[in-house]
Amino acid sequence: MQRSSGATTSMLMSASLSGRMRGRTIRWRWIAICGGALLALTALATSLAWTSIFDSVLSLQLALTPNSRSYNSWLAPTVPIFFDIYMFNWTNADKFPEEKPNFEELGPYRYLERRKHVNITYHPNNGTIGYRTVRSWVWDPSNNASLDDNITTLNVIAASAIYRARFWGYFQQKGLSMGLAMFGHGISISKLARELLFEGYEDGLLDFAKTLPASTTGGAPLVDRFGWFYSRNNTDTDGYMEVSSGTADGLPGQILKWNHEDHISFYNGECAKLSGSAGEFMPRNLTEESKLTMFVPDLCRTVNMEFVDSGLMDGLHYHKYHVNERTFDNSSTSPENTCYCNGPCAWGGVMNVSACRFGSPAFITLPHFLHGDPALQEYVTGMRPDPDKHSFYFAVEPKLGVPLDVAGRFQFNVYVEPNDYIALYEKVPRMLFPIFWVEQKAKVDERIVSELRTVRAILDWGSTVCACAAVAFAIIVTVITCYTSKPDYKKAKDIIHEKTKDEAEIKLNPT
Numbered sequence: 001m002q003r004s005s006g007a008t009t010s011m012l013m014s015a016s017l018s019g020r021m022r023g024r025t026i027r028w029r030w031i032a033i034c035g036g037a038l039l040a041l042t043a044l045a046t047s048l049a050w051t052s053i054f055d056s057v058l059s060l061q062l063a064l065t066p067n068s069r070s071y072n073s074w075l076a077p078t079v080p081i082f083f084d085i086y087m088f089n090w091t092n093a094d095k096f097p098e099e100k101p102n103f104e105e106l107g108p109y110r111y112l113e114r115r116k117h118v119n120i121t122y123h124p125n126n127g128t129i130g131y132r133t134v135r136s137w138v139w140d141p142s143n144n145a146s147l148d149d150n151i152t153t154l155n156v157i158a159a160s161a162i163y164r165a166r167f168w169g170y171f172q173q174k175g176l177s178m179g180l181a182m183f184g185h186g187i188s189i190s191k192l193a194r195e196l197l198f199e200g201y202e203d204g205l206l207d208f209a210k211t212l213p214a215s216t217t218g219g220a221p222l223v224d225r226f227g228w229f230y231s232r233n234n235t236d237t238d239g240y241m242e243v244s245s246g247t248a249d250g251l252p253g254q255i256l257k258w259n260h261e262d263h264i265s266f267y268n269g270e271c272a273k274l275s276g277s278a279g280e281f282m283p284r285n286l287t288e289e290s291k292l293t294m295f296v297p298d299l300c301r302t303v304n305m306e307f308v309d310s311g312l313m314d315g316l317h318y319h320k321y322h323v324n325e326r327t328f329d330n331s332s333t334s335p336e337n338t339c340y341c342n343g344p345c346a347w348g349g350v351m352n353v354s355a356c357r358f359g360s361p362a363f364i365t366l367p368h369f370l371h372g373d374p375a376l377q378e379y380v381t382g383m384r385p386d387p388d389k390h391s392f393y394f395a396v397e398p399k400l401g402v403p404l405d406v407a408g409r410f411q412f413n414v415y416v417e418p419n420d421y422i423a424l425y426e427k428v429p430r431m432l433f434p435i436f437w438v439e440q441k442a443k444v445d446e447r448i449v450s451e452l453r454t455v456r457a458i459l460d461w462g463s464t465v466c467a468c469a470a471v472a473f474a475i476i477v478t479v480i481t482c483y484t485s486k487p488d489y490k491k492a493k494d495i496i497h498e499k500t501k502d503e504a505e506i507k508l509n510p511t
Helices: 002-048 050-062 071-075 156-167 168-181 193-199 204-209 335-341 372-381 446-482 489-508
Strands: 083-092 103-123 128-139 150-154 189-193 239-242 255-259 292-296 301-313 318-323 364-366 393-397 403-414 431-443
Touching: 002 050, 002 446, 050 446, 083 193, 103 193, 103 431, 128 431, 150 156, 150 193, 150 431, 156 168, 156 204, 156 403, 168 204, 189 193, 292 393, 301 393, 318 403, 318 446, 372 431, 403 446
Parallel strands: 083 150
Antiparallel strands: 083 103, 083 431, 103 128, 128 239, 150 189, 239 255, 292 301, 301 318, 318 393, 364 403, 393 403, 403 431
């Protein structure tokens, strides 16, 4: 009896332990099912909201704050920018105005441009950042052009003086005419390329201008030498800029104030509105219908660029936007540009920037009068417009809004017209004189392209990966659920049957 009782107790204990283990297994299975279901739902929700999550993370990295990924790149860009200057050499100046001016393009005179943003001020209350941009140019020694090239061009000092005097009285203009003759000024000048560009050259009329009131000189700064880029090296050339920092809603780098004003004071109406990118940050999710709006300080205006084509660069898709015939068009075909004329505006494809150049006769076109009025070329020879060489474009990765390849090109021209009271200009035709054109070209390197490919892959495939993860977790949960065993009641019956059998044996064999 004792042996029977002990065996029964042992069997019952074993069954109890087995039951507890099976219960614990069932609990872990339910935990696994619930955990897997939660992970599946999380992955599914992440997949559905992937674009919003990605945009939120990207916005944090692009914001102009000291801790963001883009801040240091913006502060002192490392992407090399080449600044090429092409000068127009006037080959038949001694036969003007009897013959059309003929121009021979010289260059490029190449410089490496460096930029750095300084005097940075944060305005956290409205999500803006103020700064100035210091630019420096260093001559590229590998350049084939020589700064000692002798170049004949229009006498711009005389042309500017005559343009400013066009509304003066008879005696004042006659006085200017005699002054130009006294200082030995002609229609053209011949100088070395280095003098015309950064070094500058002396002129007696510049010294005389220092004795005149500011109203006579148009408020232009007094200088001791003249050169197109004289005294601009290592200086702030763009003025004070205030842009969105990206910490609030919206894109970083969107222009809000220029020289502490929220409008462009040189124009009226729609043309006075200050808008667009300051150049470093572009909108995201661009399409073929999108327009790139940029504020260009050198042009003192906002420029709209339209889609022209698409392509691949090192495996990365891009949209290209360019300045077309409507951008600098006159009011005859683009009424919205009427307010940009601000004076002489006779030709399409020409931008009058005299208002922001102290009243000098400065007019901007694309190089070689590309997309300009055909009449512009009727007065000159030597212009050969080529869209591949002379267009102004931005190639941008459309989803991320990152510029991949940029070519900023424009041509500086001087407006001249006949003046009956000034002998030097009595017989000149009314025309635009090409002086030079510039190209600022930058292209991202392979390291940045590789990073952008990775970021783009995360954007494109992140939702798919999360969806696949959701399906995988759902399958795992289904498998676990289907193979969850029910309690094994058969074994319990076997235990009872075994117990009955043992008691019978004891009765038959008491010893």
